[in-house]
Amino acid sequence: MLNLYNSFTKSLEKVELSSDDVKVYLCGPTVQSSPHIGHGRSSVVFDFFIRYLKYLNYNVSFARNITDIDDKIIIKSSEQNIGFKELANKISKEFEQAYSNLNCLSPDFEPKATEYIDEIIVYIKQILDKDMAYVSESGVYFNTAAFTDYLKLSGRKLEEVISGTRVDIQDDKKAPEDFALWKFAKEGEPYWESTWGKGRPGWHIECSAMINTILGEEIDFHCGGNDLIFPHHENELAQSKAAYPNKNFVKYWLHNGMINLSGKKMSKSEGNVKILNDYIDEYGGDVMRFYFLRAQYRSPQEFSEDLLIESQTTFNKIAEFIKDTKPGPIDKNLINLFEECMGDDLNTPKLIGEIFLQINNSTKLDHLIQNDLKATIRYIFHTLGFTFLKAETEQLSDEKLANYFDNYGIIFESIEQAMNEYIIIREQHRTNEEYEIADVMRDSLLKIGIKIEDGKKDDWSWNNN
Ligand SMILES: [Zn+2]
Numbered sequence: 284m285l286n287l288y289n290s291f292t293k294s295l296e297k298v299e300l301s302s303d304d305v306k307v308y309l310c311g312p313t314v315q316s317s318p319h320i321g322h323g324r325s326s327v328v329f330d331f332f333i334r335y336l337k338y339l340n341y342n343v344s345f346a347r348n349i350t351d352i353d354d355k356i357i358i359k360s361s362e363q364n365i366g367f368k369e370l371a372n373k374i375s376k377e378f379e380q381a382y383s384n385l386n387c388l389s390p391d392f393e394p395k396a397t398e399y400i401d402e403i404i405v406y407i408k409q410i411l412d413k414d415m416a417y418v419s420e421s422g423v424y425f426n427t428a429a430f431t432d433y434l435k436l437s438g439r440k441l442e443e444v445i446s447g448t449r450v451d452i453q454d455d456k457k458a459p460e461d462f463a464l465w466k467f468a469k470e471g472e473p474y475w476e477s478t479w480g481k482g483r484p485g486w487h488i489e490c491s492a493m494i495n496t497i498l499g500e501e502i503d504f505h506c507g508g509n510d511l512i513f514p515h516h517e518n519e520l521a522q523s524k525a526a527y528p529n530k531n532f533v534k535y536w537l538h539n540g541m542i543n544l545s546g547k548k549m550s551k552s553e554g555n556v557k558i559l560n561d562y563i564d565e566y567g568g569d570v571m572r573f574y575f576l577r578a579q580y581r582s583p584q585e586f587s588e589d590l591l592i593e594s595q596t597t598f599n600k601i602a603e604f605i606k607d608t609k610p611g612p613i614d615k616n617l618i619n620l621f622e623e624c625m626g627d628d629l630n631t632p633k634l635i636g637e638i639f640l641q642i643n644n645s646t647k648l649d650h651l652i653q654n655d656l657k658a659t660i661r662y663i664f665h666t667l668g669f670t671f672l673k674a675e676t677e678q679l680s681d682e683k684l685a686n687y688f689d690n691y692g693i694i695f696e697s698i699e700q701a702m703n704e705y706i707i708i709r710e711q712h713r714t715n716e717e718y719e720i721a722d723v724m725r726d727s728l729l730k731i732g733i734k735i736e737d738g739k740k741d742d743w744s745w746n747n748n
Contacts, residue, residue, distance in 0.1 A: 284626045285339065288581060290512060290536040291436055295628060298535065305341040306498045307333060310490060310507035310515065311393070313350040314374035315359050318381045318559040320586055321508065321542045327572050328539045328580035328629070329506045330387040331667055335625050338666050346392035346497050348490060349375055352483050353396075357472060367473055368397075381559050385568045386668050392497045396489040399496065400475045403484045406492040406526060407464045407477075415525040416464055418479050419455035423465035428458060430521045436536065437513035444513075462518050464488045487518035491526070500530040509538035509581075540583045566591055567673035573598040576631045576667070602674035604642050605661045614659035617641060621663050638663070687731055691724075702733070702743055709735070 285298040309329050312322055336343050350356075351371040360370035382389075396403075407423055410416045415429045427433045434441065444460045463485035468474035474481035484492075494502060507516065516536065523532040563571055574594040578584040612618050617637075624634035638660055645653050664671070685695035693704045705728075712721045725735050736742040 284622075286626055286628055287535060287537060288628050290509075290538050291533070293438070296535065300341070300503055300534075303341055305336055305343050305504070306502040307336070307343055307345045307504045307506065308490070308494050308498060308502055309345070309347040309390075310505075310511055311347040311349050312374075312378055313353050313355060313486075314371045314378065315353065315355040316374065318378050320559055320562065322378070323381065323385060323559045323563075323571060324542055324575050324580075324584065325506075325508050325539050326382055326387050327385055327575040329537075330385075331576070331580070331631065332504075332506070332537070332629060333388060334666060334668050335629070344392075344498060345388070345390045346394065346493070347390040348493055349378075349393060349395045350486065350489065351375065351395045351397050352473065353486055377560060381563060384560070384563045385571055386670055388668070394493045394497060396484060396493075399489060399493050400484065402496045403488055403492040404465075404477050406488060406495065406522070407484075409526040410464065410522060413525055413528075417457065419457075420467075421455055422463045422467050422482060422485070423479055424456050424461040425464055425518065425521060425525070426457060427460045427462070427521065430525060432524065433460075433521055434513075434517060436520050437517045439513055439517075462487065462514060464522070487515055488522060490515075490519050491522040494532075495523070495526075500527050501532065501534070503534045504537055505533040505535070506537045507539075509540060512536075512538055539580045540578075542586045543583050544586055562591065566595055569669050569671065569673055570595045570598050572667075572669060577635060579632055580629055599674055599677075601638070601642070601660065601664070602671050603678065604645075605657045605664075605671075606675060606678060608654060608657040608661050610662035610665045611655075611658040612662050613655040617656065617659045617663070621666075634663075683731060687727075698733075698745055702745075703741075706735070706741060706743065 286295050287298055288294070289296045307329075309325070312318065333343055333345055349371075352367065356367050356371055360367040363370065407416065410425065411418075411423070414426075416423055416425050434444065441460065445458075465477060465479060465482050465488075466485060467480050467482040472483070474483060494505075505516070505519075520532060523530075570591065574591055575584070577594060620637045621634060624630045624637065627633070641656055641660070645656055648656065661671075681695075684698065684701065688695045688701045688705065691705060691708055693701050693708075695701045705724075709721050709724045712718075712724070725737075728735060732745065734744050736744075
């Protein structure tokens with residue numbers, strides 16, 4: 284049983300799919316600047332979702348696009364004095380790195396807008412043929428008045444939309460809420476040829492055209508951040524219903540909540556954007572995933588470095604508890620709880636709560652039952668895309684360090700404390716002119732990644748690779 288909140292019906296719905304072949308589309312990034320924590324959330328929470336669909340034995344066809352041409356890319360690249368392609372490629376690589384380090388499954392299709400210009404043009408023609416768009420001085424626009432269900436997805440009122448429309452609206456639109464399907468190129472801007480004139484696609488049309496080309500006229504799940512509901516998804520829906528009025532474009536619309544920095548919504552205009560890859564480098568993919576797992580995907584999630592540290596500590600407790608076990612779905616009770624939580628609109632915080640309850644109660648269990656529990660917890664985390672690699676390497680090095688220092692009668696508590704004691708012992712050997720012992724100490728220490736520099740008092744460095 285899988286229940287999910289559908290943004291279109293604004294209710295929790297029991298998921299009913301006509302086939303085991305499931306089509307999922309996730310709106311990917313506009314590659315104009317480095318990924319921030321919000322991009323991380325969207326990619327990870329929908330990675331949990333896709334992995335869970337696979338766990339339920341669905342064959343998932345997953346597409347996530349890259350918007351590699353857009354007004355912001357043009358502006359940013361000209362500010363940096365580079366071509367729009369160069370900027371898009373550079374930023375795409377940063378996203379690729381983040382997705383990979385977060386251990387997100389690679390999509391089956393990762394289309395770029397600039398690779399689908401022909402399909403986009405054909406799609407716009409279809410909308411024009413249905414008389415639901417018009418050509419003006421500055422581009423081709425969707426005629427929102429011709430689509431009666433406009434704003435049904437976002438639930439917005441037309442007045443709000445009009446008053447929220449930017450002042451820089453083109454004067455040649457029939458109505459301020461009409462949006463561009465094709466923008467004619469201004470002097471110096473990149474362009475592609477079309478029947479209407481040289482230009483580039485509007486933002487929304489690429490998703491309609493790429494979904495249609497790659498996945499077909501109807502898909503099961505359309506995912507993205509809830510900041511995309513309006514205008515992006517509203518407009519995608521309008522275009523797709525205009526081109527294919529008898530098709531149900533999307534069965535379930537799923538949207539993740541935003542990240543808040545100290546209670547503020549994270550947005551570029553607020554200037555409080557952090558770089559995702561820095562956090563991944565510091566904490567590792569598992570801890571980042573665990574941080575995202577701690578909130579239900581639709582809720583807003585607070586973000587601070589303290590919360591990441593807290594996630595690290597909590598995650599390490601789980602890693603410590605399940606170390607030396609192999610994954611296996613042995614504890615049926617816990618597997619049922621896993622499915623119950625995930626089936627309840629991917630209630631991952633509830634799942635973590637249940638797992639900790641089991642860990643806390645496990646001291647009373649006999650050894651074999653405890654091992655079943657450990658194997659099952661590992662299985663659940665593996666199913667959700669956790670690797671435990673970093674946590675376990677760190678545990679291994681702590682163990683290794685403790686064994687090493689034990690040879691010199693030092694009880695290892697931290698690297699600093701152990702090294703302070705170690706240096707005193709070695710200095711004593713040097714004072715006694717026992718240089719051979721001092722050298723053995725220096726060389727063996729280097730083998731475990733710690734370097735001592737003689738001549739500089741107390742100087743040592745530590746490299747945990
Ligand atoms: Zn999109």
